[in-house]
Amino acid sequence: MxxxxxxxxxxxxxxxxxxxxxxxxxxxxxKSVSERKGSIFVVRSDGRMSSGRVDKLxxxxxxTKADSAAASTASKPGHELLLFEALREGLEEEMDRDPxxxxxxxxxxxxxxxxxxxxxxxxxxxxxxVLDTPIAENSFTGMAIGAAMTGLxxxxxxxxxxxxxxxxxxxxxxxxxxxxxxxGQFTIPVVIRGPGGVGRQxxxxxxxxxxxxxxxxxxxxxxxxxxxxNAKGLMKAAIRSENPVILFEHVLLYNLKERIPDEEYxxxxxxxxxxxxxxxxxxxxxxxxxxxxxxxxxxxxxKGYDPEVIDIRSLKPFDLHTIGNSxxxxxxxxxxxxxxxxxxxxxSLTAAITENFxxxxxxxxxxxxxxxxxxxxxxxxxxxxxxxxxxxxxxxEQLCQQ
Amino acid sequence: MSSAFSAIxxxxxxxxxxxxxxxxxxxxxxxxxxxxxxxxxxRPNSLHKxxxxxxxxxxxxxxxxVVKEKKTKSSSSLPNLLITKQEGLVLYEDMILGRAFExxxxxxxxxxxxxxxxxxxxxxxxxxxxxxxxxxKEDCVVSTYxxxxxxxxxxxxxxxxMSELFGKTTGCCRGQGGSMHMFSGxxxxxxxxxxxxxxxxxxxxxxxxxxxxxxxxxxxxCDHVTMAFFGDGTANNGQFFECLNMAALWKLPxxxxxxxxxWAIGMSHLRATSDPQIYKKxxxxxxxxxxxxxxxxxxxxxxxxxxxxxxxxxxxxxxxxCETYRFRGHSLADPDELRDPAEKAxxxxxxxxxxxxxxxxxxxxxxxxxxxAIEKKIxxxxxxxxxxxxxxxxxxxxxxxxNVFADPKGFGIAPDGRYRCEDPKFTEGTAHV
Numbered sequence: 001m002x003x004x005x006x007x008x009x010x011x012x013x014x015x016x017x018x019x020x021x022x023x024x025x026x027x028x029x030x031k032s033v034s035e036r037k038g039s040i041f042v043v044r045s046d047g048r049m050s051s052g053r054v055d056k057l058x059x060x061x062x063x064t065k066a067d068s069a070a071a072s073t074a075s076k077p078g079h080e081l082l083l084f085e086a087l088r089e090g091l092e093e094e095m096d097r098d099p100x101x102x103x104x105x106x107x108x109x110x111x112x113x114x115x116x117x118x119x120x121x122x123x124x125x126x127x128x129x130v131l132d133t134p135i136a137e138n139s140f141t142g143m144a145i146g147a148a149m150t151g152l153x154x155x156x157x158x159x160x161x162x163x164x165x166x167x168x169x170x171x172x173x174x175x176x177x178x179x180x181x182x183x184g185q186f187t188i189p190v191v192i193r194g195p196g197g198v199g200r201q202x203x204x205x206x207x208x209x210x211x212x213x214x215x216x217x218x219x220x221x222x223x224x225x226x227x228x229x230n231a232k233g234l235m236k237a238a239i240r241s242e243n244p245v246i247l248f249e250h251v252l253l254y255n256l257k258e259r260i261p262d263e264e265y266x267x268x269x270x271x272x273x274x275x276x277x278x279x280x281x282x283x284x285x286x287x288x289x290x291x292x293x294x295x296x297x298x299x300x301x302x303k304g305y306d307p308e309v310i311d312i313r314s315l316k317p318f319d320l321h322t323i324g325n326s327x328x329x330x331x332x333x334x335x336x337x338x339x340x341x342x343x344x345x346x347x348s349l350t351a352a353i354t355e356n357f358x359x360x361x362x363x364x365x366x367x368x369x370x371x372x373x374x375x376x377x378x379x380x381x382x383x384x385x386x387x388x389x390x391x392x393x394x395x396x397e398q399l400c401q402q
Numbered sequence: 403m404s405s406a407f408s409a410i411x412x413x414x415x416x417x418x419x420x421x422x423x424x425x426x427x428x429x430x431x432x433x434x435x436x437x438x439x440x441x442x443x444x445r446p447n448s449l450h451k452x453x454x455x456x457x458x459x460x461x462x463x464x465x466x467x468v469v470k471e472k473k474t475k476s477s478s479s480l481p482n483l484l485i486t487k488q489e490g491l492v493l494y495e496d497m498i499l500g501r502a503f504e505x506x507x508x509x510x511x512x513x514x515x516x517x518x519x520x521x522x523x524x525x526x527x528x529x530x531x532x533x534x535x536x537x538x539k540e541d542c543v544v545s546t547y548x549x550x551x552x553x554x555x556x557x558x559x560x561x562x563x564m565s566e567l568f569g570k571t572t573g574c575c576r577g578q579g580g581s582m583h584m585f586s587g588x589x590x591x592x593x594x595x596x597x598x599x600x601x602x603x604x605x606x607x608x609x610x611x612x613x614x615x616x617x618x619x620x621x622x623x624c625d626h627v628t629m630a631f632f633g634d635g636t637a638n639n640g641q642f643f644e645c646l647n648m649a650a651l652w653k654l655p656x657x658x659x660x661x662x663x664x665w666a667i668g669m670s671h672l673r674a675t676s677d678p679q680i681y682k683k684x685x686x687x688x689x690x691x692x693x694x695x696x697x698x699x700x701x702x703x704x705x706x707x708x709x710x711x712x713x714x715x716x717x718x719x720x721x722x723x724c725e726t727y728r729f730r731g732h733s734l735a736d737p738d739e740l741r742d743p744a745e746k747a748x749x750x751x752x753x754x755x756x757x758x759x760x761x762x763x764x765x766x767x768x769x770x771x772x773x774x775a776i777e778k779k780i781x782x783x784x785x786x787x788x789x790x791x792x793x794x795x796x797x798x799x800x801x802x803x804x805n806v807f808a809d810p811k812g813f814g815i816a817p818d819g820r821y822r823c824e825d826p827k828f829t830e831g832t833a834h835v
Contacts, residue, residue, distance in 0.1 A: 099619055128618055134651070139603040139644035146607020149592055150542065152614060169600055182585035182593070183576035184805035218835075221812045242808035270814050270821070317814025317822075324817040356817055 078261045084254040086228035087117045090235035091155065093264065095125060098153065101239055104131045104144050105157030105194075114159050115195055115254050141167035141192070145174045149186040153239060161196030161248065162208040175244045176219035191238040193247035197288055197338055198386050200252070204374035207382075211248055212344040215316050222315040223269055224248040224287045228258040230313060233267025241269060248315070250288045272319035278308035281396055282326040284349060285336040286312045289387060293336050296392035305396060315345050318352050327353060331362040332399050336387055341369045363402040366395050484700045487767045493699055494762070494773060496535060497527040497755050498780045500551035503560055504730075506784045507550065507567060511734045515792075516567045519596075520581045523551040525697075525729035528754035529661050530555045532702025533629055536710045542590045542628040544605035547582035548661075548728075549594045552631055557589040564787040570794035577797045578805065598632065599639035602658070605630035606645045609656035609719075616716075627655040627713040635666025637680045643687075646721065650688040653718035657709045658684075660723045661696065667732040668740045684721030696724030697752040700761065727752075802831035 081089065095101045102125075103118055109132035112119030122130040133140040137158065144154040158164040164171065175188055198207040211222055221243050225231035231249070238245035267273075275290065276297060285293045290311050297307050308326050312318065327333055333353055335346040346367040353365055368387045376382055485493070504522040511520050523530065526548075534543060534555035545552040553563055558574055566573025567581055575585050575594075583594035592608055595601040608628040615624040636642055637660055649656050660680050664671045672678050684691025690712075694705045702724060709720040727749035731738030762768045807813065810823035813835060827833035 102614065102618075126618065128614060128652075134644070134647055136640075136644035136648065139606070139641050139648065142600065142603020142641065143607040143610055143645075143648065146544075146592065146604035146609075147611045147614070148607070149604065150608045150611040152611050169597060170603060173595075173597060173600055174604060178593070179808055180805045181575060181579040181583040182587075182805075183574065183578050184808075185575070185585050185587035186592070187808040189808070219806050219812075221807075241812075243812045270811055314814070317812065319815050320817045321815045321819045 078259045080257060080259045081228060082254065083225075083228045083231050083249075083256045083258075084115055084117050086232040086258075086260060087225075087235050087249070088119065088121070090232035091118070091239070092121065092124075094236055094239040095121070095129070098239075100151060101153045101155065102129045102131065102147075103155045103157065104133055104140055106133055106135055106159045108132060108157050113157065115249075115251075117254075118157070137163050137166040138168075138170055142170040142174060144190050144192075145170060145178070145188055148188045148190045148244075149178070153189045153191075155191040155193060155239065158192065158194030160206055160208075160251075161194045161210045162205055164192065164194065164210060165208075165213070167192075168213070171214065171220070171246075172217045176217040179219060187242050188244045189239075189242050190244045191235075191241075191247055192244070193235070193238075193249060195249045195251040195254070197248075197250040197252065198370070198375055198382065201377055201379055201382055202251070202375075203377050207375035209339045209344070209370070211246075211315050212339050214246055215345065215348060220244045220246060220316070221269055222246045222248065223313055224250075224315055226250070226253065226287050226290045226311055226313070228256055229260050230267050230273060230311075232260060233265055234269065234313070236266040237269045240266065245269065248287060252288055253291075267313075270314050270317060270319060272322040273311040273313050274308075274322065275311050276307065276309040278306040278330070280306045280330060280400055281308065281332040281334060282323070282330045283307050283309045283334045283336060283392070283396070284312050284323060285309065286315065286345070287338060289336045289338050292387060292389050293392055296389040296396070299389065299393050300396055303393075303397075305400060307396060312349070318349060320352065320356055323349075323353065324357055327357045328360045331360055332402075333361065333365045334392070334395055334399055335365065335367040335369075336392055337367070337369045338386055339369050341367075341372050344369050363399055366399055368392065368395055483765055483767070484704070485767070487762075490758070490762045490767050491772070491776065492535060493531050493703070494755070494758055495776050495780065496531040496555055497699065497758065498777055499554055499560065499783065500527040500530060501755060502777075502780050502784045503550060503554060503563070503787075506564075506788060508730070508734060510564075510567070510788065516569070516581065518580055518582075519547065519733050519735065520567070521548040521733045522730045523548055523728070525749065525753070526661055526663060526726045527551060528699035528702050528758075529631070529659065529696045529724045529726055532699045533631075533657070533659055533706040536703070536706045537627070537629065540590060540626050542592050542605070542608040542626065543631070544592045544601040544608065544628065545584070545594060545631045546598055546601060546633065546636070547594070547596050548633075549582065549584045549591075549631075553584040553586060553589075553591050553594075556586070556591050558584065558586045558591060560783050560787040561790040562586075564784075564791040565794050568791040568794070569796065570791055571797040571801065572790070572794040576801065576805070578801075592628075598636040599641040602630050602632060602636070602641050602645045605656060606649055606654060609649065609654035609713075610652070612655050613652065625655070625714040625716075627657065627710055629657045629659055631659045631661060633666060634660060634662040634664060634671040634680065635669065635674065636660075637662075637683070638675055643683075646683065646687040646689070646719075649719040653716065655713035655716070656719045657706075657713060658719060658721045660721070661726050662723050663726050663728045665728070665732070665741060667736065670740075679723075681721060681723035689719045689721055691721045691723070693723045693725070696726030697749070697754050697757065699754050699758050729753075799831035800829055803828055803833065803835060804831075806835070 107114055108118040109122035109127055109130045118130060141156050144156045147154050175190060178186060178188055196208060196210055214222060223234050225234045234247060238247050283293050293309055297309055300307050308330055310322060310326055335349055337344060337346040339345045346369045350365045350367050368391060371385045373385050375385055500523060504524050507520060507522060510516050530551045543552055543556050550563055554560060562574040563584060566575055566577060566579060569577045571577050575583060579585060579594060582596045585591055585593050592604055593601055605628045612624055612626040615621045662680060681691035681693040692705055695701050705722055709722060712720055759773055763770060811821050813822040816822045816825060822828060825833055
């Protein structure tokens with residue numbers, strides 16, 4: 001069970017986006033629609049109401065890019081870090097803020113976390129607050145739930161999300177449902193997080209996407225982070241939420257580098273993120289596929305298309321406002337996800353959009369997802385199971401011709 | 403005072419000799435049953451593999467031996483009674499409440515007032531009373547689907563439990579839990595779980611919080627303990643073993659109480675378990691394993707006191723196996739055809755309520771009239787609970803969506819930009835989620 005998956009260069013994964021033009025890489029969720037409450041501001045992504053110029057915040061999606069044209073931003077320059085460091089920063093800030101926040105999982109303490117998300121925390125907070133558990137997912141997840149019911153705010157780390165299949169009993173029956181069956185008497189403010197998704201030839205069992213299995217559980221929220229900025233923001237929001245939240249990270253995104261603000265911020269758990277406004281087609285995506293989409297977007301722009309890219313971020317519930325506004329504008333939807341074809345997030349999203357926005361669609365919704373195949377070890381085969389940028393380009397072209 | 407669990411003397415006795423000869427309430431039929439009774443051999447400490455840093459107190463002991471030890475040590479000429487009159491009355495009343503309540507549940511079920519799976523506790527009252535009456539309000543109790551009496555012993559009002567069974571909105575869980583999910587925030591009853599074993603990790607978590615509060619949050623006087631109740635079938639489940647490991651590893655203030663009534667629906671414990679002596683599994687993980695006669699509330703109480711004191715001191719968990727029996731079937735839907743009528747008859751003679759009554763009267767602690775008065779009082783309580791439940795309203799539609807999320811923003815953002823929970827259809831319960 002212990003696959004030590006260290007420092008996979010996310011730069012390698014995004015190597016073809018080296019030439020990515022960062023000036024066109026908008027992140028309008030960081031623009032001025034923010035309310036300052038003291039030293040914290042909650043950043044809300046806008047529903048693309050106005051098509052005016054937005055404040056650019058240059059992000060370095062690729063480690064090699066040294067161009068920090070952050071001088072164009074109005075706020076402080078911020079600091080650069082990798083995604084796993086952003087997660088740790090968020091976690092540490094919340095642990096400083098509230099002594100009831102604690103971490104439980106395999107190798108989170110002395111080892112620092114197999115993806116280094118909890119590195120340095122055990123020496124700082126002690127072995128009880130950053131608890132190294134034995135290999136018993138079901139039981140330590142249940143333990144976290146019992147601790148949450150009695151006043152603590154635990155964060156459970158699954159060393160790989162796939163291992164949480166063993167904790168399904170606790171996550172489904174207790175985490176999701178206990179607040180309801182107890183008539184509201186007990187809250188379960190847990191955060192369950194860990195890396196999932198298809199990595200680099202990790203084999204079928206280490207390459208699972210659990211969001212599809214968990215999405216039916218009533219009473220939980222699911223979010224997926226994709227940039228250092230939203231990783232930190234979502235981590236903090238998830239910890240502060242009174243609901244149980246499952247935070248999906250991706251094995252290949254841990255080394256993404258970005259400049260994030262110095263001042264404290266949290267992201268909204270229920271909101272989607274506008275990555276690139278456009279007019280011709282709405283592309284909905286999350287987690288690592290965001291980068292494949294943006295890669296394809298570059299090609300599409302060169303071919304004259306203007307895709308609107310939204311990182312849905314909240315896998316359960318869906319942000320129907322941001323998504324709806326986009327559909328109403330472009331009338332075409334392409335969903336690009338890494339989840340399995342059958343019963344995945346894309347399948348649910350297709351249903352939700354059809355139900356709510358059918359009148360606005362000029363073409364059927366196209367959903368590109370991973371094939372219903374156990375992820376093979378061989379690199380070539382593995383590549384064929386997930387959605388590649390070329391497929392995205394083709395799909396957009398086909399959709400826009402209708 | 404000798405701790406029941408640290409005595410390490412070996413006592414040689416023929417294995418078939420049972421303690422029943424001294425105890426008048428035990429029938430001689432007991433020794434012919436295949437179930438092995440109290441273990442008279444005390445096991446020495448297990449091997450120290452990791453040196454002195456890990457102290458393992460792993461002894462198994464029969465409480466009846468300790469009780470006899472205390473009696474013989476007493477220099478007083480007066481009989482050394484195990485309880486005072488007041489304590490006795492508390493125990494008696496609690497057991498009568500449990501019994502009367504469950505009998506009323508059976509009646510109400512067959513009259514069509516409650517539905518689904520209802521699992522009754524008749525016969526096992528000594529365990530619930532003996533253990534839970536040792537707890538404070540802040541201590542936690544976790545149970546299984548056979549949880550009505552645990553909730554009652556912990557202090558949840560009978561009317562709240564009965565209402566919950568009737569599915570009314572005044573129930574302890576607003577009618578949303580039902581028979582198998584009794585929760586009480588006020589009395590720290592953490593459930594009520596339908597799947598066996600899934601409550602044990604939750605109990606471990608509650609014990610973890612207690613330790614966390616003491617050591618991290620520096621609430622130095624926090625000595626809350628947690629009790630996890632479960633059955634013999636659960637003792638074969640992975641979650642049981644995983645939690646024994648974690649509790650012993652971190653010395654959590656928890657007591658694992660196995661209510662071994664020999665049957666998991668129709669599966670005999672002996673057919674399901676390679677080594678049926680569950681208490682032996684405690685020392686394997688580094689905690690004391692105690693076997694006790696679960697039909698005798700006084701013996702259970704002795705063990706409970708020691709286990710609770712041990713947990714409060716910070717010495718860690720205890721595994722207690724209570725030999726007990728359920729007089730009724732697994733649930734009200736169970737025809738109960740597999741169990742031998744002779745076995746049922748035997749355990750009927752060991753009815754814990756009759757046993758306590760006999761003890762108290764023979765030792766001149768109470769008059770029979772006082773006990774009758776308690777029985778009458780409890781009958782009234784249970785009747786009142788039924789009346790209350792009958793009169794209570796059923797949940798209305800608007801209750802449907804109220805407790806799905808603690809923070810209803812979790813329902814997400816609607817197409818119009820507002821949170822869905824702000825939609826009036828939500829408070830009416832007619833929105834589709």
